Amino acid sequence: MGKIPSNCEYCMFYEYDEDYECYVCSKDLDEDEMAHFLAGHHFECPYFQYGNEYTIVKKQM
Numbered sequence: 001m002g003k004i005p006s007n008c009e010y011c012m013f014y015e016y017d018e019d020y021e022c023y024v025c026s027k028d029l030d031e032d033e034m035a036h037f038l039a040g041h042h043f044e045c046p047y048f049q050y051g052n053e054y055t056i057v058k059k060q061m
Contacts, residue, residue: 008023008025008045010050010051011025011045011047011048011049011050011051012049012050012051013025013026013027013047013048013049014026025047027045027047029045029047033045033046
């Protein structure tokens with residue numbers, strides 16, 4: 001079975017922040033992880049958990 005790509009839009013930790021009025025990751029990436037992510041390299045997030053609309057809504061309740 002293949003590994004699911006770590007696309008933030010499909011992650012359970014990608015949440016809308018009303019203060020910033022945008023989507024943010026609710027997990028804290030360390031300095032190296034954030035630098036690698038921002039550099040645009042292929043990034044495999046260690047915290048990625050696939051979530052669909054139903055599992056994300058359940059988590060928010």
